[in-house]
Amino acid sequence: MADLRCSAIFASYDRRAVLAGVDLLVPEGTLTAILGSSGSGKTTLLRVVMGFVAPDSGVVSVGERVVADGGRINIAPDKRAIGYVAQEGALFPHLTVAANVGFGLPRSERKTRQRVEEALDLVGLERGYAERLPQELSGGEQRRVALARALAPRPAAVLLDEPFSGLDAALRAETRAAVLGALAATGATAILVTHDQAEALSTGREVAVLRDGRLVQTAAPAVLYRGPIDLDVARFVGEAVVVAGEARGGAVTCVLGTLAVRGEAKDGPVQVMIRPEQIRLAPTSNGRVAARVVGHSFYGAETELHLELMDGSASAVVARTFDDGGVQIGDQTSVVVEGPVAVYPA
Amino acid sequence: MLVAAPVLVTVVQAVQGGFSAARATLGTQSTLTLVLHSIEVAAAAAPICAVLGVAAAWFVERTTLPGRRFWAVIFVAPLTIPPFVTSYAWAYFGPAFQGFVGAAGIIAFTYWPIVFLLVMVSLRGLDPALEETSRSLGLGGWKTFFRVVLPQVRPALYGGLLLVVLDALIEFDAFVGLKFQTFSFDVYAQYQLGFSPSGAAALSFASIGLCLVLLFGEARLRGYANYTRVSQGAQRALHRYGLGRATIPVLLGLAAVSAVSVGIPIGMLVRWFSESSSAALSTASGNLKYLLPATITSVEMGAAAAVIGLMLALPIAVAAVRSRGLVVTTLERMTYLSFGLPDLVAAIALAYAASHWVHVAYGTFALLAFAEAILFVPFAVVALRASLGQLEPSLEESARSLGSGPFASFWRVTMPLIRPGLAAAAVLVFAFTLGDLSTAQVLLPVNLYTLGTEFNANSSTVAFAAASPFAAVLIGLALVAAFLLITRFGRVRTATGR
Numbered sequence: 001m002a003d004l005r006c007s008a009i010f011a012s013y014d015r016r017a018v019l020a021g022v023d024l025l026v027p028e029g030t031l032t033a034i035l036g037s038s039g040s041g042k043t044t045l046l047r048v049v050m051g052f053v054a055p056d057s058g059v060v061s062v063g064e065r066v067v068a069d070g071g072r073i074n075i076a077p078d079k080r081a082i083g084y085v086a087q088e089g090a091l092f093p094h095l096t097v098a099a100n101v102g103f104g105l106p107r108s109e110r111k112t113r114q115r116v117e118e119a120l121d122l123v124g125l126e127r128g129y130a131e132r133l134p135q136e137l138s139g140g141e142q143r144r145v146a147l148a149r150a151l152a153p154r155p156a157a158v159l160l161d162e163p164f165s166g167l168d169a170a171l172r173a174e175t176r177a178a179v180l181g182a183l184a185a186t187g188a189t190a191i192l193v194t195h196d197q198a199e200a201l202s203t204g205r206e207v208a209v210l211r212d213g214r215l216v217q218t219a220a221p222a223v224l225y226r227g228p229i230d231l232d233v234a235r236f237v238g239e240a241v242v243v244a245g246e247a248r249g250g251a252v253t254c255v256l257g258t259l260a261v262r263g264e265a266k267d268g269p270v271q272v273m274i275r276p277e278q279i280r281l282a283p284t285s286n287g288r289v290a291a292r293v294v295g296h297s298f299y300g301a302e303t304e305l306h307l308e309l310m311d312g313s314a315s316a317v318v319a320r321t322f323d324d325g326g327v328q329i330g331d332q333t334s335v336v337v338e339g340p341v342a343v344y345p346a
Numbered sequence: 347m348l349v350a351a352p353v354l355v356t357v358v359q360a361v362q363g364g365f366s367a368a369r370a371t372l373g374t375q376s377t378l379t380l381v382l383h384s385i386e387v388a389a390a391a392a393p394i395c396a397v398l399g400v401a402a403a404w405f406v407e408r409t410t411l412p413g414r415r416f417w418a419v420i421f422v423a424p425l426t427i428p429p430f431v432t433s434y435a436w437a438y439f440g441p442a443f444q445g446f447v448g449a450a451g452i453i454a455f456t457y458w459p460i461v462f463l464l465v466m467v468s469l470r471g472l473d474p475a476l477e478e479t480s481r482s483l484g485l486g487g488w489k490t491f492f493r494v495v496l497p498q499v500r501p502a503l504y505g506g507l508l509l510v511v512l513d514a515l516i517e518f519d520a521f522v523g524l525k526f527q528t529f530s531f532d533v534y535a536q537y538q539l540g541f542s543p544s545g546a547a548a549l550s551f552a553s554i555g556l557c558l559v560l561l562f563g564e565a566r567l568r569g570y571a572n573y574t575r576v577s578q579g580a581q582r583a584l585h586r587y588g589l590g591r592a593t594i595p596v597l598l599g600l601a602a603v604s605a606v607s608v609g610i611p612i613g614m615l616v617r618w619f620s621e622s623s624s625a626a627l628s629t630a631s632g633n634l635k636y637l638l639p640a641t642i643t644s645v646e647m648g649a650a651a652a653v654i655g656l657m658l659a660l661p662i663a664v665a666a667v668r669s670r671g672l673v674v675t676t677l678e679r680m681t682y683l684s685f686g687l688p689d690l691v692a693a694i695a696l697a698y699a700a701s702h703w704v705h706v707a708y709g710t711f712a713l714l715a716f717a718e719a720i721l722f723v724p725f726a727v728v729a730l731r732a733s734l735g736q737l738e739p740s741l742e743e744s745a746r747s748l749g750s751g752p753f754a755s756f757w758r759v760t761m762p763l764i765r766p767g768l769a770a771a772a773v774l775v776f777a778f779t780l781g782d783l784s785t786a787q788v789l790l791p792v793n794l795y796t797l798g799t800e801f802n803a804n805s806s807t808v809a810f811a812a813a814s815p816f817a818a819v820l821i822g823l824a825l826v827a828a829f830l831l832i833t834r835f836g837r838v839r840t841a842t843g844r
Contacts (some may be wrong), residue, residue, distance in 0.1 A: 050747060077746035078755070084747035086740035094762045103758070104748025146744075153749055 001189045002063025003028040004049070004157045009058035011048050018044040019055070020213040026157070026206075028063075029187040031180075032218070033204030035194060035237070039212040042193045046159055049191065050084055051077035060155045083150030083158040089142040089163060091134035093192065097145050098130035104153035119148040120183045139167050140175040147179055157189040164199060176203070197237050201225060209233050226275070227262050227342050234273045234342065241317050244346065245272040252343050255315050256289055262340035266341075269346040276304070276339055279319035281333050288334035291317065293327050307335065355695035377532055384529040385556075385670045386494075387454060387516035394454035395510045399461025399833045400496070405596060407469040409587045417600060418466075418832040419825075424457040425609040426773075426824035426831070428781030428798060429520035431817045432456055434805050445527040452521070453514045459508035460513075467732045468502035469495070487587070508564045508682070509724065516553055516688040519783045526570060529553060534784070537651040553688060561679050592686050612821060618814040629840065637801055637815055644796040647786070648776040650715035651722070655775035656768060658719060659726035664756075664780035666683035666727070667734040680726050693717055693788035714789040718779040725778065726771035729835055733759075733767025736838045766837035769830065777827040798833060 004026040014144055018041045026032040036042040047053040051067065051074065060068040062082065067075045089099050101108040101119050109115045117127060118190040123144040134142060143163055152156050156279060163173045163179060180203060183190050194200050200207045202219040208218040217229040228234040245254030247265040252258070254272045256279075282288060294316075295306030303324040309315045310332070319335065327333055377514040405411045405417050424432070430450065436448045443451070490793065496503075518530035580705045589596055687695070696717045700708040737760060745755035761768075790799065797816045804813035 023767055050743070052743060052746075077743070078749045078751050080747075081749070082747060084744055086744055090740035090744045092739060092741060092745075092763075102747065132488070148746065149744075155747075159747075304676070 001028055002065075002156045003188050004189050005059075005061045006045075006049065007059045007061075008044070009060065010056045011044055011058075013044060013053070019048065019058075019212055022037040022213070022215050024208060024215060024218065026189055026191060028189050030205040031188075031190040031192060031203060033192045033194060033200035033207045034210055035197065035207055036210035037195055037236070040210045042195075043161070045210065046161055046191070047194050049159060049183050049219060050051075050082060051075060051080050065339045080154070081156045082144075083153070083155035084142070085146045085150050085158065087162045088139075088226065089134075089146035091137075091149075093134055093140055093143055095130050096130065097125075097134070097137070099299075100134065100145055101149045101152050102129075103149060116170055117150055119152040120145075122151060122185060123148045123311050124178045124181070136169070142170040143167070143175050144178055144182075147182055147325070150189065151182065151186055153184075155188075157191070158183065160190060160192040160198075161190065162194055165194075165196075177276065189214050189337075203235070207237075211236075218292050222231055228273070231271065231273060231344055239276050239318060239320075241274045241276060243269050243274070243315055243317075245343065248341055251343065255309055255311055255313050256317070256335065256337050259337050260340040262342050265343045266345070270343040271346050273342040273344065276318045276320040277302070277339050278323055278341070279307075279317060280304070280338055281319065281323075281325050282329065282336045284332065284334045288336065291333055291335050292330045293329050293333065296324070296327070296329050298317055307333075355699045372558060377529075378518075380527055380532045381556075383446075383527065384515045384553075386446065386518075387453055387517075387528060388511045390446075390450035390823050391510055391514050391578065392453035392458065392507050394450075395458040395461045396507060398454075398458040399444045399506060400465050400499070400503060402462050402600065402603070403465035404491075404495075405471055405521070405600065407466050409589050409596075411589060411596065411600075412593070415602075415832070419829050420604045420608055422459045422464050422832050423825055423828040424456050424611075425463075425828040426777035426781070427456075427608070427611050428783070428801075428817075428820050428824070429517070430457050430522050430781070430783045430798065430802060430805075431615075432611045433520045433523035433818060435523075435611040436811075438614050438617075439610075441525075441651040444523075446526060448524050449521055449526045451606075452814075453510070453517060455603075456520060457510045457513050458607070460509050461503060463831075464506040464728065464732070467497050467835065468499040471736065472498055487539055492556075499814045504564050505728065507680075511560060512557060512654040512682065515556055518688060518690060519781070522783065523805070524587065530690065531573075533688050534690055554683065554692075557683060557687075561682055581757070611817075615817050615821060617813055618811055618817075636795065637819065640795050640800045640816060641819055643794050644780050644820075644837070645830045647711070647715060647718065647796060648779040650711070651718035651779040652772040652776040654716055655726045656721035658723050658774055659730055659771055660768075662723070663730035663734055667731055678803075686756050689721055689782065690784045690788065692721060692756075693785040696720075697789055709791050711791055714786065714791070717785050717789050718782060719775060721782070721785060722775045722778040725774040729771035730764065730767050730833065733770070733838050737763060763838050766834040770835040770837075773830045773834070777824060777831075780823060780827075 004024075007026040009019050009022040010017070012014075022041075022045060024034075033041050044053060046057050048068065052199060054074045055068055055070060058068075059066055059070075059071040062080070067080045067082075078335075091097075092103065095103070097120070098113070098116050102113075102116045105115055109319050113130075116130065120127065120129065125141065125144055125148065129141070129145070131138070134145070138146065147158075147160075147163070151253065151297070160179070164176055167175055168178050178201075182188075192200070192203055201224070206218055207224050208215045209224070210216075213230070217224060217233055219227075223238055223312065224233075228237060231240070234240045243254045243256065245252040245259075246268070247261065248267050248268045250261055250265070252261050252272055253268060256272075256274065258271070266337055284290060290310040291307040292310055293305055293310050295304075297304045302320045302322055305319045305321065305324060305327070307317045307319060309317060317335065325333070383727050406414050406421070411417065417441075431552075432452055432455075435441045442448075472665055476494055477490055479486075480494040485493060510838070516530055516536060517528065521528060521531065696713060697708065700713050741759050741763070742755050745759045746752070750758060780796075781798070783802055786796055786799055787802075790796065797820050801813045801816040801820065804816070
């Protein structure tokens with residue numbers, strides 16, 4: 001495995017610019033999740049790295065090896081040693097699991113079966129699966145075989161295109177664990193492309209947000225979630241409560257009180273971004289912000305409360321909490337904000 | 347380029363003949379009449395093909411019609427039965443069927459399976475959710491059919507009709523038993539009278555011109571729409587409509603259509619056998635010693651043409667499915683263009699080219715097989731496209747990412763999956779080659795004879811009893827071909843799904 005680097009990638013499709021200068025470094029042995037809505041260019045980026053789309057300009061390299069450089073170098077997909085797990089697996093329907101996994105191996109290794117079995121072990125599939133046909137597998141098993149197939153020839157890097165889409169919640173968790181386990185065990189350098197925030201945040205060592213053909217922020221999941229670079233990214237990676245405020249000396253004053261600011265902020269008018277789970281209910285007392293409950297949704301692990309502040313501004317606020325204190329719609333309560341908040345110039 | 351060779355050679359011939367000669371030939375009143383005849387036949391046959399093809403495809407693919415597989419085979423059979431056999435069978439009914447009615451009828455009832463096959467495959471690929479949505483929006487069964495189902499199969503319908511109309515315009519074999527003269531007859535006459543080939547070549551300009559108009563028209567009608575399924579996920583089986591009380595009338599209707607399209611040639615064959623006196627039978631037995639060699643030559647010719655046809659059609663079909671550029675579209679259309687050339691002219695053109703430029707090929711079996719392959723390549727392309735279009739591109743891409751080169755990926759992944767499509771394409775070329783008369787008559791090496799030429803030789807002297815054994819073998823092979831075709835056309839190996 002080696003690190004994977006994209007520098008200043010520009011690419012277009014049907015003469016429409018799709019990628020407008022993508023810079024990305026996936027360090028050796030780590031997984032970077034690329035998060036983008038549909039139309040953001042994530043499929044094109046994947047295809048540029050794979051070699052199915054030539055970039056207009058920019059360099060893709062794996063380790064020391066340049067695999068694409070504008071129009072000058074464009075190594076064929078089969079010569080790049082970059083594994084690929086397509087959406088829904090794309091298993092060859094005419095081949096057994098073993099033949100699928102062995103597809104990319106040299107003939108000698110295909111015969112001995114040793115590498116095929118290693119790869120199946122890696123993704124947690126029993127040897128008994130080897131002779132089955134793809135149609136006899138569940139959706140989750142198909143994804144695992146697809147990963148085993150991609151890993152078998154020991155690629156320099158692996159690309160995963162929405163590997164868990166279309167799986168139900170339980171199967172998704174199980175498949176996700178198996179896939180991440182196999183990637184970690186092989187020390188794979190990997191890119192996972194998804195439009196699902198939770199999937200990106202929970203799988204990537206780093207998460208890169210792709211918007212309008214540009215990576216607007218690449219950061220560790222917690223950094224991205226708590227300190228997004230702008231309000232659009234904030235809203236894209238999770239739910240956000242945004243209120244107006246005034247910053248002064250590392251703190252911000254707004255309808256929810258005076259709150260600590262994450263990072264640095266210039267004094268002056270700002271917009272304050274608070275995550276719903278930072279907002280907690282508290283017993284009503286003087287000095288606390290009073291609110292009335294206007295909406296109440298129970299999700300099991302947490303309860304989402306829609307609140308209306310009673311300070312005259314009637315600002316709408318969403319809180320996510322484990323302990324809702326038994327409040328019901330129409331009740332009055334108080335709210336407090338925990339932890340530092342992010343601010344953006346107004 | 348190879349595929350377009352006959353067209354190019356024809357142009358050369360016509361130019362050599364001089365433009366004044368060409369104008370003289372083209373301008374005559376009789377030629378105009380014959381061209382009009384051809385157009386009338388095509389115009390009369392096309393609507394019949396459209397209605398029969400769409401209705402039969404819908405019954406087979408979307409209803410609980412009893413014996414669907416059987417019906418499908420019966421429906422395709424007329425396509426694989428040699429048109430000259432059908433022609434003599436219709437002519438046998440009497441003078442009323444030897445004119446326009448017979449010509450239009452033969453074309454309609456011989457070529458409607460093309461529409462049937464293409465529409466059937468298209469129906470099979472439809473997303474059931476679209477119809478369900480339409481029903482949920484309050485549209486009834488008929489309205490849903492006309493507003494949702496029919497628009498989606500329209501590209502297949504137009505594609506099929508294009509082939510039917512092109513066929514009708516240049517048809518010669520199907521009219522050999524009739525007294526009805528069309529455009530191709532004029533071409534044949536020019537050839538038989540020993541005129542310079544430029545006369546025939548000039549005539550074919552008219553047909554190529556018509557062909558161009560049609561190709562352009564069809565492309566405009568079809569647009570560049572691509573109606574293949576876009577939704578992903580496991581494919582649900584399509585809902586089949588119960589026919590209920592309509593079952594018996596529908597069965598009767600389909601039986602009536604089959605009686606015309608398959609019953610007439612087979613019925614006539616049986617009658618020729620039974621009516622023939624012992625004297626005729628002795629003639630027949632005298633002919634029987636030719637039966638085996640003729641069969642072998644026919645099968646060899648069909649097989650060779652099928653192999654060559656596949657090799658020519660595969661790159662064209664792949665290019666047509668994969669890329670959608672101007673160059674590729676033009677190339678694909680070029681294959682149809684040579685189809686717009688009357689068989690006879692194409693054959694003459696190839697004979698001319700061989701005798702002038704590739705003398706070793708002249709009068710050889712290889713040239714004949716090549717000519718037959720070129721003639722029927724459009725059908726092979728259609729059959730291959732129907733299978734190739736259903737393959738997910740991610741399969742080949744996965745193979746590429748695993749280190750397989752482009753050709754290796756195609757060979758290891760695509761080829762095994764489209765094997766049914768390859769078989770369908772091969773069967774089509776094989777069957778059409780078997781059923782071809784005019785090309786074989788021009789290019790057949792002197793010492794060889796086929797089932798078709800033997801049948802024709804006997805039929806044209808009204809020795810139907812003597813001709814019937816050859817027709818029997820041809821029809822037998824045709825039915826086998828029909829069965830193979832229906833079980834394979836438009837299929838791919840089962841896709842991954844749950």
